[in-house]
Amino acid sequence: MKALLICEYREGKLLDSTYELLAFADRLGADKAMVLIGSEAAAPRFDGKVYLADAGKYGEYNPDLHKQIVLEAVARENPDYIVFVHSSYGWDLAPRVAAALRAGQVSEIVGIVDGKFEVTCCNAKMRRSVVPKTARAVLTIQAGAFSFAGEPHGTPQLEQLSLAEAASGVEFVGYEAAEKKDVDLAKAEVIVSAGRGVGKKDNVAVIAALAKALGGELGASRPVVDAGWVEHSHQVGTTGQSVSPKLYVACGISGAIQHLAGMKKSDFVVAINKDKDAPIGEVADVLVVADVMQFVPALTAKCAR
Numbered sequence: 001m002k003a004l005l006i007c008e009y010r011e012g013k014l015l016d017s018t019y020e021l022l023a024f025a026d027r028l029g030a031d032k033a034m035v036l037i038g039s040e041a042a043a044p045r046f047d048g049k050v051y052l053a054d055a056g057k058y059g060e061y062n063p064d065l066h067k068q069i070v071l072e073a074v075a076r077e078n079p080d081y082i083v084f085v086h087s088s089y090g091w092d093l094a095p096r097v098a099a100a101l102r103a104g105q106v107s108e109i110v111g112i113v114d115g116k117f118e119v120t121c122c123n124a125k126m127r128r129s130v131v132p133k134t135a136r137a138v139l140t141i142q143a144g145a146f147s148f149a150g151e152p153h154g155t156p157q158l159e160q161l162s163l164a165e166a167a168s169g170v171e172f173v174g175y176e177a178a179e180k181k182d183v184d185l186a187k188a189e190v191i192v193s194a195g196r197g198v199g200k201k202d203n204v205a206v207i208a209a210l211a212k213a214l215g216g217e218l219g220a221s222r223p224v225v226d227a228g229w230v231e232h233s234h235q236v237g238t239t240g241q242s243v244s245p246k247l248y249v250a251c252g253i254s255g256a257i258q259h260l261a262g263m264k265k266s267d268f269v270v271a272i273n274k275d276k277d278a279p280i281g282e283v284a285d286v287l288v289v290a291d292v293m294q295f296v297p298a299l300t301a302k303c304a305r
């Protein structure tokens, strides 16, 4: 079984999420080759073949040309799976490649069980097992679901890829910075986050008070943001911010994969949850089994002393 892994590259740099593709392929037990549309200086640390196409020539993103480059690598490598990270790059390019190959696509894979791909459903409350029906398939993996253990190492065997004809109706112009947020969670050393378990909008103030007492920022899970209790700029997770504070306190948060993907680089995690079996317990250094509305005010009072 062979997997062709499509690297993530942005503004002259290889993104760390590229190594999650390697972790995924290892879990699958697949042979690996990679495609980088970037620069030689950004080549992944990997002992294997990397097809390199010049981003200077083809743009950091160009749906027509990047699709053709991936298809050229597919023709040379004949992989069973073509794998992308489920990022803005992957979710745009993967279906274009799948359609061109008339291959099945499985999106947002979070696990592999007995050779079947697991994807979330019902707002990530449940998982279903999926098997592609086509001999070759395009896959996207959920960011953060497959961690690369240790430091990447290796020397890639680079093979240049270029297109005989590089005509496209689209031109890569550049990136536009997102509007400045009222809070930059990425730089915070302490984050105290409110989850659905806080119960109602008024209770968010209790979580914000603990954040203040600890000299930190308020974070939130997505349902809290969707309910309009907290601004989106505070959301942690795949569709929010990725954070790496020294201390992360998760209050009434279950620990869905999309939330964990955004906070699992925290140095120390304290979770407060009334369910002792909540999945957040798997990543927490300390799990306090308690009602958040009883425990947090008591902790805030202690911290304020």
Ligand SMILES: Cc1cc2nc3c(=O)[nH]c(=O)nc-3n(C[C@H](O)[C@H](O)[C@H](O)COP(=O)(O)OP(=O)(O)OC[C@H]3O[C@@H](n4cnc5c(N)ncnc54)[C@H](O)[C@@H]3O)c2cc1C
Pocket: 123, 124, 125, 194, 195, 196, 197, 198, 220, 221, 222, 223, 224, 235, 236, 237, 238, 239, 240, 241, 251, 252, 253, 254, 255, 256, 257, 258, 259, 262, 272, 273, 274, 275, 278, 290, 291, 292, 293
């Ligand atoms: C494409 C996609 C992207 C997503 N992106 C994100 C994202 O960026 N960030 C994100 O957070 N989610 C994201 N989600 C949603 C995610 O799948 C989960 O639904 C969400 O993280 C759950 O939030 P929660 O833990 O606050 O709520 P729940 O899963 O409902 O968990 C609530 C927790 O609170 C506990 N609890 C209840 N009452 C109390 C109490 N009184 N005291 C203590 N504990 C209590 C419960 O035991 C439970 O563990 C995304 C989903 C999808 C499909």
